[in-house]
Every structure is written in C-alpha cells, then in structure tokens.
Amino acid sequence: MDWPAVQPDDAASALLWRGEAEAELAMRVKIRLKRIASRKEILKRDWMKDDSVLRSMLIMRNPNQGTPFPLMPAEEQRLGAMWRKTGSDWGRDEIIAAMHLYEQLQGKPISKIAGSEVEQLAQKIGRAPTGVYNKLMNLRALDPRDGRTGFEGASKLDQVTWDEFYDAERQEIDVRRLSAERGRLWDGISEGAETSYPSLETEERRLSEKSTEWLLAHYSHRPRNLAPQRRSQRAATYERDAIVALLRKRLAGFRCEVDGCTSERFETSAGEYFIEVHHLIPLAAGGPDTLENTAAVCPTHHRLMHHGKEKRKITALLSDKRSKDKWL
Template identity: 25%
Template sequence: MDTEKKQSRWTDEELAASVDTYLKILALEEDGQTVDKPLEQRILQEGALINRTTKAVDFRLQNLSFLFVELGLKPNSYPLMANIGSGVAARVEIILASKGVIDLDDYLPTADEETLNRRTEKLRGKKLLGVPEGIEKPKKVTVTTTSYARSPRIKAWILDNAKGICEGCDQPGPFEQADGTRFLEVHHVKHLANRGSDRRSNAVALCPNCHKRCHHANDKDEFTATLYQKVERLKREQLD
C-alpha cells in the first residue's frame, strides 16, 4: 500500500518523464511486445516521480491517453482519464512538440479565421484519430480588424436587382428573411482588400455557397471568371 506523499503542482520534469514512459509503452505495444505497466510505473516513481503516489502516476498516464485522443494521435492501452486540466494539457503539448510528436502551431486555438482555416486543413490532411472534446469555455479575444466604408445604396441596389436569385448559381436565396426577401450576400468581385471598388460594376448578389466558393474553392478563379461573363454590368478592374 502506498505511503501518502505530499502532492503539489506537477513540474515540467515530472510531466516530461511521464510522457517518456507513455511513449515507451506505446512503442512497445506497437511492436507487439508485452508491457509490464506496474514495472514501468515503479521505475517512474523511483526516479522523476519519487514524490508521487502510484494512484497519481496511474491517473497521469491515463490523462495522457485522453490528451492523445484529443490531439488525434494513437494512444497506448491506458484507459482515458479526462480531467487533465487545461494548464497541464498545454504544458504536455509543448513537451510533445519538443519531442517531435506534434507541431504545436497546428493545434493552437486562434480567433483569426484565416489562420483557423489553414490549421484546420493541415490537420484534416493528417487523418487524425479519435473524437476531440474541444474547448468548453473558449477565451474571448479582442482583435483589431480592417473594415471598409461601403455605400448602403449600392448594397440595396445589388440585392434589389437580384430579386432573391443568386447571380452565381441562379437559385433562390437559401431562406426567407423576416421582411419576406430571400437571403443573399453582396460579394465584391475584385476584393475590397485588393483595392476593388464598391460600385455596381464590381458587386454581385450571391448565396452563401457561391460567396464562399469565390473565396475558398479550388476553382475560385474560374468561377469568378464566369461571373464576369454572366453578369453584364460587371467590369474587370485593373490589377494592382
């Protein structure tokens, strides 16, 4: 039976030693070898985790299984123990990054949509395992953004002229709004960020799908070209 030992905040050295043991067990299991987990835990307790009880060590290794699943990595055979704590999880992720197990930047939460999309696509390409729990209480982030002063008359004209029909796919807007009109979005064919104008000759009314297609699809340039051919009022503006 374990002697109760004083419990305190886990040090980075303790967490790193736990990760090393966890990865060792994972490698042995993947190699088809039988693992003596109690022995591995005793080795930990005789070294870096000398001030931790067997129960605490066991829980920590189970925490690592949970975190591995959260990160989309293959865990070893330890059961999943969810209450790892966000602070400890963040420190363990740094340790995993230092050992080349993960690229930490891929997993960092972000309030920037472009960065979020880039990280999402990179992780999707890795075919991650498991089902992540996510962030229970996302942090509120105040960001400074660049906006452009736009003419309400132009927006109103573009939407009224479309009469609820997307100028990209010729389908009605996806739903009816409180005022009875179909929902569409105004898209500037040459983006305002690229010094495009806020004029009728540079704006179209699109459904959300076509609008996203103009920004994110692998055929966005080709699709944009069809808008110039299809919508007579559009005029190509000089490239910067």
C-alpha cells in the same frame, strides 16, 4: 494553467516524450497544449535579438536562471503577433507595405536592427524583422533597376503586386499610387492591430496532414473544450457602401446571379429574401466597392467563390455578366 503541486505525470504528456515518460511523483504544473508549431512556424531566438520589444525579455537576458519566464504585456502581445504570422504567406497588404518601404530605402543601407525602418515595419505588420528584411531582398530580386543580387524565392503574389505598381516603360515605381494604396490599407492601424488569431479554417488546413488516428489520440487526452474561451480581437476592416450593397441585391431581384443556381431561398425576419453581396475583385486586393465589382450570390455560392475549385470560373462568368449591364 494550474498551480505547481506534487503530482504524477499527466497521461496526455506521454505523447510528447521522446523516451519513456516519468512515472514518479514530482513537482509539476498542468498546462494546456493549444498548438504545436510546424518546422516553418518556429520562432527563432536570433530574430528576437533585433526586436525592440522581445530582446528585453527575461529569457533573452538571463536564459540560464530559471523556467518558466514571465512576460510583460507588451512582450506577450508581440510574441502573439509573430506566432500568428510566422510561417504564413504574405498578403497583398503586407507586400504593399514592404514595397513602399523598399522604395523609400532606395540608395540607403537596409538594416534590420532594433529601431531601424525594417524593424519598425515588422512591429506594425506583426512579422519578425528578419522576415521583413527577407521580403525586401525578394523585391530587390524583382527590381530590374537594381544590379545587386536579391533573394530568390519571391512568391507569385510578390510578382503580381510588383507589376501592379512598377512602370516597366518608365522603369520606375508609381510612388503616388503605391503611397495611396499603402495609406488606404495601413493608415490608422496601430502596431500589430491588424493581426488576428488563426481561424478555424486555418487550423483545420494545418492539421489536415495528420491521420485520423493521430487526431483521435490527441482528442482523447486533451481537455474538453466544453466552455470555449471568449476572445476579443481587433482586425483591419474596409468601409462598405450600404447603397452599393442594397442596390446590388435589388437589381438582382434578391436572387443568386450564378446561372443555374438551385439553392433554396428563405426569407429574413424583415420579410426579404436572404442574399449576400460578393466583390469580384476583393477589397483586400484593391477592388473597388462599386456595382460593377459586385454580384448577388446565395450563401453556398458565396463560400464556393472564396474556397471552391471553380471560383475563378464563376468569377469570370459573373464579371462577364457585369460587363454587359446597362445602367439607368
């Protein structure tokens, strides 16, 4: 950001004009464009009317009385949380929070207005109230107990998570297990605390559809990121058992357990060979932090098991190896 001053239009803004850029001197302020929303990432004004924090923004109360509009700290934090989540897929932790609320609201009207249970959950997980409401309607469409029509479009992960806690034989949700898992994932996390800024990998995927020419054109006009801004953030983490991690490394002889691994080993400053511990069923997906659910892998195979095409195949092979282990 910069202070307003009489100046010509910046060359970088020419890429953003629908018509011809303005050439004359005028009162302008320089801004740095960090990200452009795709169609599904746009924040809608109607969503903010139901939001207990954003509905009081100056731009919502007096939209025709000037620009730009200042934000209060709470408004900035809430907008940031929604901006980071809108358009992104729901994770298992979020679906469990929604499923827990869905079961609590059985037989009750579901409202997304400010102060409602839906809006309160939206504040906690960083989603828009409309997004949480739509997810509850997706769950209703999966619920064979409810004859009312929900919203089609539930994801595969919605179905998997529903099946994880719904007892088809008894035709009921296992509330005890669901509540325990919801507590494990969310208790102690304040509103929006689990949200994070988009990772470099996320931003790369978002820009991957752009041509090299498009990227070069934007790179040539944008300010150089010579001194990246340091940013602190809070994120949900899981308590790891150091005994499990160290035992897994030692039982594997500090070697990668993927058959045929040819990655070159190297020693750490402590004089031990470097190896990483991977959870076969991720902790975020409810996997246990146990020897049976871990494997020692080199950095290359660790990344492959998170992002590679053959991650399911290698995970299956390592899971089979764990099933044949004999514990002392």
